[in-house]
């Protein structure tokens with residue numbers, strides 16, 4: 001049995017949960033992380049020395065880093081549609097996964113903790129505005145790309161890149177801030193919202 005360790009309100013845990021839904025996998029989940037079991041527990045640190053969620057246990061195999069986990073699970077279950085075997089197709093999926101990991105996914109973090117989680121440690125107005133600006137710039141890049149090359153980030157097929165970027169778009173759409181109109185991103189968000197596995201983990205009730 002696959003076990004996912006991590007609180008379900010974490011965006012990085014949700015990427016894994018969303019993928020498990022797409023794959024139709026059975027799993028158990030343990031609540032670890034902020035507000036739940038403390039990830040500085042030595043038993044947890046023995047699994048992930050970074051003390052972050054998620055971690056998976058798949059039999060005796062342990063893996064952390066959400067993007068590595070989604071790659072592993074898609075490959076393990078032979079889902080070439082989500083993580084293509086072809087060199088160029090896979091490179092494009094990787095390109096957009098890295099775009100999320102190194103830019104888009106970082107950009108909304110401060111504003112999210114300030115405006116949605118209302119965490120008092122994130123109260124610096126200048127940093128909130130900077131986070132919103134940085135995120136809007138990434139969304140503008142995505143908007144132009146989807147308008148020309150959609151319906152999904154790598155074209156016709158839904159892939160792992162959409163799981164990461166879709167998670168980020170969901171955070172952006174729920175951000176209580178003035179946002180420039182982005183019709184292609186809005187249509188993408190609606191398209192993803194049709195997927196039952198997405199709806200289970202990403203909806204306005206559980207931002």
Ligand SMILES: N[C@@H](CCC(=O)N[C@@H](CS)C(=O)NCC(=O)O)C(=O)O
Pocket residue numbers: 010011012013032033034039051052053054064065066067
């Ligand atoms: N690069 C890591 C980042 C993991 C991460 O930052 N997780 C956050 C939640 S989104 C966390 O563990 N926060 C501390 C906690 O919940 O205790 C991944 O993608 O798995």
